[in-house]
Amino acid sequence: MEPVRLVIWDLDETFWNGTLSEGGIQPVARNMALLKTLSERGIVNSICSKNNFADAERELKKMGVWEYFIFPQIAFAPKGPMIREIVEATNLRPETMMFIDDNPMNLNEALFFYEGMQVADPSIIETIPEDDRFQGKPDTGMERLARYKVLEEKHKDRTGMQGDNIDFLRQSDIRISFHYDIEKEFDRIHELVNRTNQLNFTKNRWPENREAAWDVFQKEFSERFPATSGYIKVSDKYGNYGICGFFLIGERRATHFLFSCRIMSMGVEQFCWNHLMRPHVHVVGDVISSLDGDVNWITIVDDVDDDSNNFIHDYAKNLKVCLRGACDFTSMEHYFRARYNVLGEFPLAYKSWAFSPWVRTIAATDALQTPQGRELLSRTSIFPDNYLDSAVISGDADIYVLSFSVEYAAHLYRSRSTGVTVSLCNDFLAGRDFSETSYETLVRNFGRDPGFSESEWEFMQQEFEFFAHHDIGMFMADVCKLFEKLKGKKVIILVLNERVGSDDWIKSVYGNINRIVVPLSKIYGFDLVDYGKYVQSVEDLASLDDHGVHFSREVYLKMATEIMNICDRYAIENEKAD
The missing domain is CATH 3.40.50.1000 (HAD superfamily/HAD-like)
Known part of the structure; x- marks a missing residue:
């Protein structure tokens, strides 16, 4: 029993x-x-x-x-x-x-x-x-x-209230906060993982021994990149429910996604799933809730235990923050989404090509929006419809946070008909002219339909010539154009890690990027947040043999915290100015 x-x-x-x-x-x-x-x-x-x-x-x-x-x-x-x-x-x-x-x-x-x-x-x-x-x-x-x-007090109010359950939930003032200091609260998290059933969607149990459970968690976290893990606290006007949820998500799949039954029927699990960008959750066994549903009666705060700090969130919750970068931001994005209205501009895989937020795309936008440029883009289906969309161009964001970490992978191709240079990336074509690879070879390498026709590929071969793999001169000119577009805006620039990692070439490229970006940022009055403060040894990398581009959970949390402190100060200053 x-x-x-x-x-x-x-x-x-x-x-x-x-x-x-x-x-x-x-x-x-x-x-x-x-x-x-x-x-x-x-x-x-x-x-x-x-x-x-x-x-x-x-x-x-x-x-x-x-x-x-x-x-x-x-x-x-x-x-x-x-x-x-x-x-x-x-x-x-x-x-x-x-x-x-x-x-x-x-x-x-x-x-x-x-x-x-x-x-x-x-x-x-x-x-x-x-x-x-x-x-x-x-x-x-x-x-x-x-x-x-x-819970009993809530039950009395619910049964005595006229209207439906949604009306009751709206007046309950439900608040949640996301936290990432897993080790500090590991005992409670361990209990949730091993004891919850009714709202444990994944049911991946840990050993009962705390040290063994911690080792399993560390292994689970490191197996997928990028990964994020956190716990959730919940309160409402009736009281504080403490730590009620836990998640571990890597590569858009949930290893753990679970909640205490004490917050059942409040909509917390649906809200969190949507807030975390709807990762794939393989539901194991019976659960008494579905993740589907539109929950709009829950508010995210900084910490449900600390009412004195929630005014910061009130100032910041409508702040539009553009995060433009690669792996660094996909590993930090969830911290920001708990606090701001995030406009994410991250790498996109489209028809076998990788489209990253390269600075070259911003610099080439004006030329590509001319009739000749639009004609060029329309001749092949490899470019996604939103290829030129960016908050940098539209000016939609209040704050712009930029990382140039993906620039080392920028393969530059010049259009023969327009003279416009674009960044294109395909693992099977890296650093090579398109004319060197036949359509049949592409299909064989991909092992499937590449997503574009042979005639389109022939056009690409005739139209684009390989120009360079990360041209530092063009990069400097492009950064100047980018910074001119953002002149007068609130901008935060990430200073790249150039000291720790197994790939000397990447570290060298990052050093060159820093020597261009840092002085220009100071001239334009942009804020700088330096990875070098937190990446001191290989222990700070995602793995001991990492090239130097992926970091530990602790590094990303420290970087995100420093960036969010800048954003919060900006939000408060602007609130007072209004």
């Missing part, structure tokens, strides 16, 4: 001696003390009794034990439906409940409604303190009882 999380007490001849409606009862000291013992083990208590509610409440208050009970069902009514009310209100599985009653008919009625529920007559009471099912876990502050009291 499963460990017990809730004890449902009958009152007459069970919790106390005698029958209340017949005029006399005698308190049982052992049972009153047991309520406190169970509560300090994290096991909560409820009541299912055929009595007058007000009379029973009065007697239990006299005994000083009324506050130990949650969702009491006291009425002259069948006990099966009353037990169902308790099950539905607590969101607990019947298998984790113990119903104690002196009447066998009532016990069997409970089993008729919930076959898996644990039931017993009052003789079990004296054995409960030593019974393995009732050991729970230490909770001397009775925090679990307090959380269920909050």
Whole structure:
């Protein structure tokens, strides 16, 4: 049998001696003390009794034990439906409940409604303190009882409110915050991963041993790049629910995506899934919720535990922040989305080509928007429809955060008919003129249809000539054009890592980029955030043999925090100016 999380007490001849409606009862000291013992083990208590509610409440208050009970069902009514009310209100599985009653008919009625529920007559009471099912876990502050009291208060408001459940949720002022200091809260996260079922969509368990579990988490995190992992805290106007959720997402797939049942029916799991950009979640086993649905009654704050800092989020939540870069931003994006309106400009795979946010594309936009330039783009389907779309061009963002880390992979091709140079990247064509590769060779290398026709490829071969692999002179001119477009804007530039990593050529390119970008940024008054502050050794890389372009979770968190501090200061200053 499963460990017990809730004890449902009958009152007459069970919790106390005698029958209340017949005029006399005698308190049982052992049972009153047991309520406190169970509560300090994290096991909560409820009541299912055929009595007058007000009379029973009065007697239990006299005994000083009324506050130990949650969702009491006291009425002259069948006990099966009353037990169902308790099950539905607590969101607990019947298998984790113990119903104690002196009447066998009532016990069997409970089993008729919930076959898996644990039931017993009052003789079990004296054995409960030593019974393995009732050991729970230490909770001397009775925090679990307090959380269920909050849930009980919400339940009263919901049942007494006119309108539908969505109206109730809107007035509940539900707030969540995302946190990333996993090691600090690992004990609670470990418990969530191994104990939650009803809202655990992935059910990937860890070893019970804490150190072994931590090792598994580290392995899971490092197996996919980019990866992000965090925990979620929840509160509303009724109280604080603490850490209620955990996720680990890598390469747009969830290894862990789970929530405590204490926030069931609040829409938190749907909201978080949408906020995290709808990663693929392979649902394992039964869950009692779907991730589909539009949830717009939840607010993200900095920390649900700290009301004093939430004013920063109020200033920042409508701030449009353009993140333009590659792996660095895909590994930091989730931090920003918890706080700002993010406009992400990241690498895009399209028809076997990689289109990254190269500075060359911004510099070439004016030429490519001429009739001749548009004609060039229309002659082949390899360019996506949004190829020239950027907040840099439209001016839609309040803050621009730029990384040039992908520039080392810029393969430059010049159009023979227009003279325009563009960046194009294809793993099978890197650094080679298109004329060197036949269409048949492309199909064979791809192992599939490359996404464009043979005639289109012939046009590409005739139209584009290979120019260079990252031309530093052109890069400098392009950066000047980019910075001129952003002149007077709030801009944050990432200074690249040029010291740590296994690829000396990439580090050399990054050094050259920094020597151009850093002085120009200072001239234009842009802010600088330097990877060099946080990348001190190979331990700070995503792996010990990384080229020097991917970093540990801690590095990305520190970089994101420094950037967000700049954004917050900007938001507050502009709010005051308004």
